[in-house]
């Protein structure tokens with residue numbers, strides 16, 4: 001997973017280079033932390049090799065946004081465009097819906113056509129264009145905000161939870 005992530009980040013995908021080098025233990029800790037909070041963290045395996053992974057984190061920390069998640073998906077460079085994303089993304093959507101989330105968001109670099117197409121194929125629509133929001137490799141970059149409803153979406157209120165009476 002670390003190798004997959006590092007490969008793509010060095011090529012300018014996602015949020016760009018991390019200020020600190022990323023280690024195995026960081027991934028392990030993040031994965032454990034997410035699973036403890038019942039946030040899906042999926043790994044695709046092909047013949048014993050990790051060929052991709054996808055996970056969701058809270059869209060925002062404030063409690064009002066507790067039914068919205070933001071996700072990431074990365075496929076191994078040697079397995080691109082061979083159907084891994086097509087397996088991972090719907091599995092992640094299903095896991096997020098099953099966990100009770102109602103909206104799912106992804107920020108995608110506007111130049112990242114493969115990711116944009118993959119997301120469109122699974123029901124994501126463009127919710128916004130953030131102009132010149134990034135600066136990577138010597139140039140300003142735009143991000144697309146893509147969104148998809150999960151389960152009943154906004155057609156019904158969420159099941160009662162510990163915040164329902166106060167927010």
Ligand SMILES: CC(C)(COP(=O)(O)OP(=O)(O)OC[C@H]1O[C@@H](n2cnc3c(N)ncnc32)[C@H](O)[C@@H]1OP(=O)(O)O)[C@@H](O)C(=O)NCCC(=O)NCCS
Pocket residue numbers: 008013014072073074075076079080081082083084085086087106107108109112113114115116117118119121
């Ligand atoms: C975006 C990404 C996850 C897609 O996963 P993938 O396993 O390569 O995609 P799949 O083989 O499952 O293809 C699914 C669809 O995505 C689109 N797609 C994938 N690769 C593409 C490419 N090189 N050019 C155009 N569309 C592409 C197509 O619509 C494709 O459907 P098709 O098979 O009918 O053509 C993968 O390219 C990746 O990891 N990229 C680097 C990291 C990244 O950009 N992550 C997303 C950050 S928002």
